[in-house]
Amino acid sequence: MGTKERRQREIADRELLFLEAARDLIRQDGLLNLAMARIADRCDYAVGTLYQHFCSKEDLLIALATINEQNRLDLLRQVMAWDAPTRDRMAGLAVADTVFVRRYPEHFRLVQFAYTEVIWGAASAERRRQSLEAGKPIGELVAALVTEAVERGDLEAQGLKPNEVAMGPWSVTLGTHNLVHTEGVLEQYDIRDPYRLMLRHVHSMLNGLGWKPYFDPSDDAALDRKIEQLCSEVFHDLDCG
Amino acid sequence: MGTKERRQREIADRELLFLEAARDLIRQDGLLNLAMARIADRCDYAVGTLYQHFCSKEDLLIALATINEQNRLDLLRQVMAWDAPTRDRMAGLAVADTVFVRRYPEHFRLVQFAYTEVIWGAASAERRRQSLEAGKPIGELVAALVTEAVERGDLEAQGLKPNEVAMGPWSVTLGTHNLVHTEGVLEQYDIRDPYRLMLRHVHSMLNGLGWKPYFDPSDDAALDRKIEQLCSEVFHDLDCG
DNA sequence: ACAAATTATGAACCTGATTCAAAAAATGAT
DNA sequence: ATCATTTTTTGAATCAGGTTCATAATTTGT
Numbered sequence: 150m151g152t153k154e155r156r157q158r159e160i161a162d163r164e165l166l167f168l169e170a171a172r173d174l175i176r177q178d179g180l181l182n183l184a185m186a187r188i189a190d191r192c193d194y195a196v197g198t199l200y201q202h203f204c205s206k207e208d209l210l211i212a213l214a215t216i217n218e219q220n221r222l223d224l225l226r227q228v229m230a231w232d233a234p235t236r237d238r239m240a241g242l243a244v245a246d247t248v249f250v251r252r253y254p255e256h257f258r259l260v261q262f263a264y265t266e267v268i269w270g271a272a273s274a275e276r277r278r279q280s281l282e283a284g285k286p287i288g289e290l291v292a293a294l295v296t297e298a299v300e301r302g303d304l305e306a307q308g309l310k311p312n313e314v315a316m317g318p319w320s321v322t323l324g325t326h327n328l329v330h331t332e333g334v335l336e337q338y339d340i341r342d343p344y345r346l347m348l349r350h351v352h353s354m355l356n357g358l359g360w361k362p363y364f365d366p367s368d369d370a371a372l373d374r375k376i377e378q379l380c381s382e383v384f385h386d387l388d389c390g
Numbered sequence: 391m392g393t394k395e396r397r398q399r400e401i402a403d404r405e406l407l408f409l410e411a412a413r414d415l416i417r418q419d420g421l422l423n424l425a426m427a428r429i430a431d432r433c434d435y436a437v438g439t440l441y442q443h444f445c446s447k448e449d450l451l452i453a454l455a456t457i458n459e460q461n462r463l464d465l466l467r468q469v470m471a472w473d474a475p476t477r478d479r480m481a482g483l484a485v486a487d488t489v490f491v492r493r494y495p496e497h498f499r500l501v502q503f504a505y506t507e508v509i510w511g512a513a514s515a516e517r518r519r520q521s522l523e524a525g526k527p528i529g530e531l532v533a534a535l536v537t538e539a540v541e542r543g544d545l546e547a548q549g550l551k552p553n554e555v556a557m558g559p560w561s562v563t564l565g566t567h568n569l570v571h572t573e574g575v576l577e578q579y580d581i582r583d584p585y586r587l588m589l590r591h592v593h594s595m596l597n598g599l600g601w602k603p604y605f606d607p608s609d610d611a612a613l614d615r616k617i618e619q620l621c622s623e624v625f626h627d628l629d630c631g
Numbered sequence: 632a633c634a635a636a637t638t639a640t641g642a643a644c645c646t647g648a649t650t651c652a653a654a655a656a657a658t659g660a661t
Numbered sequence: 662a663t664c665a666t667t668t669t670t671t672g673a674a675t676c677a678g679g680t681t682c683a684t685a686a687t688t689t690g691t
Contacts (some may be wrong), residue, residue: 286449307608324561350558357598367548
């Protein structure tokens with residue numbers, strides 16, 4: 150009795166269809182102008198059908214952020230599987246984010262909004278659970294890398310748990326994404342290439358954490374080489390700017 | 391003819407009244423449940439009057455975030471005026487934020503929301519201008535500190551402009567505030583004292599930037615002493631946790 | 632004390648999210 | 662293939678809350 154399964158698959162496909170339509174609309178008209186009716190329209194379904202999948206607009210936004218995070222996870226996994234020193238992989242995770250931003254320009258803006266009390270709180274409990282669940286592997290990935298670095302002698306944990314160490318670079322990247330998406334700020338402070346700067350600052354922090362081998366953040370050519378290497382060895386097919 | 395001035399003052403006072411009511415309501419019922427009618431109610435004014443001050447709800451949110459930032463600026467200025475090495479003052483700025491959070495628990499959550507495309511884009515151009523304007527002194531303050539540090543030989547800029555250096559610690563603190571306000575995340579990664587960790591990571595980054603004198607981030611007692619010192623010498627009257 | 636100008640009011644309006652009764656489609660037993 | 666039953670889809674109606682604006686109240690100037 151494959152009918153039920155087919156149906157199941159169709160439903161899942163439709164959910165994806167809605168989310169992709171939402172993504173398109175956000176890219177096209179901005180998050181500000183996203184309307185449920187328009188998403189349904191674009192997919193030639195009635196709004197009621199859309200509500201069969203998402204119990205509210207907020208719910209849909211969390212769902213969208215969540216599948217994006219899953220795509221991001223794929224990228225991070227590739228970096229993790231890279232045959233390179235722990236430090237290069239750690240820095241590589243930040244590079245992966247810059248690549249991801251090019252592919253999903255709206256993602257971190259959406260994240261900033263979606264994980265706000267207002268949106269998060271209005272999503273369904275189940276959806277929130279899924280979202281947290283989807284985030285778990287990312288945390289584990291980074292924690293595993295920290296653990297490996299400690300084991301290999303590249304890093305001293307100095308009393309911090311892996312997650313606590315990870316929170317350092319994490320806050321740098323998250324903070325940067327935020328600054329990038331806060332209009333007017335970069336212009337005001339005349340910061341031209343925030344993501345390049347992010348990579349430098351990540352390296353400064355890794356240096357500060359004593360994560361070996363030391364890397365000179367002011368060596369632009371070396372940074373270029375690292376990025377180039379990662380892109381050719383890991384992101385074969387992707388736009389590395 | 392002081393009548394006009396008095397009137398002016400009354401208007402300004404009322405604006406503050408509205409903003410404080412909004413702040414109270416946010417603390418009480420959450421940003422999610424903030425309603426314009428309720429703000430007006432609580433102040434015993436009609437909604438129309440509220441709209442005489444703020445052309446939209448988003449406008450009000452930006453205004454609230456802006457006056458909060460001005461209060462934050464006061465705190466940061468105190469740190470800047472502290473008679474201490476540049477590095478202590480830099481780290482002190484982060485400590486100031488932790489103090490500020492205790493006083494205005496909703497602020498960074500509000501900021502995260504308000505500076506989102508959706509809210510920012512719906513506020514009036516004038517309000518946005520004011521908000522950027524209000525943020526300027528904070529940037530200048532930090533930039534001035536970086537410049538001073540370079541002049542005193544505490545720090546090598548290594549080709550970065552003051553603002554670009556400042557973006558390092560800035561992203562760490564901003565990122566941390568974000569993590570703190572993203573529900574479920576700290577629990578999931580079992581991070582108990584994010585702001586303490588933030589201070590450690592700020593120090594790691596300052597070490598990584600080569601900002602002298604070196605400070606051992608794993609020395610808990612030393613960190614406590616620094617915090618204690620700042621609180622007694624600068625924040626006499628404030629709750630330093 | 633009065634006309635003109637300013638300001639405050641809140642019911643009505645409007646937008647867009649959400650619901651739900653009715654219609655359509657799918658299922659499955661005969 | 663037919664029909665009763667169940668499931669799914671539909672979109673007009675409802676609802677919530679932000680916003681407007683004609684009217685009322687107040688202030689100002691003479």
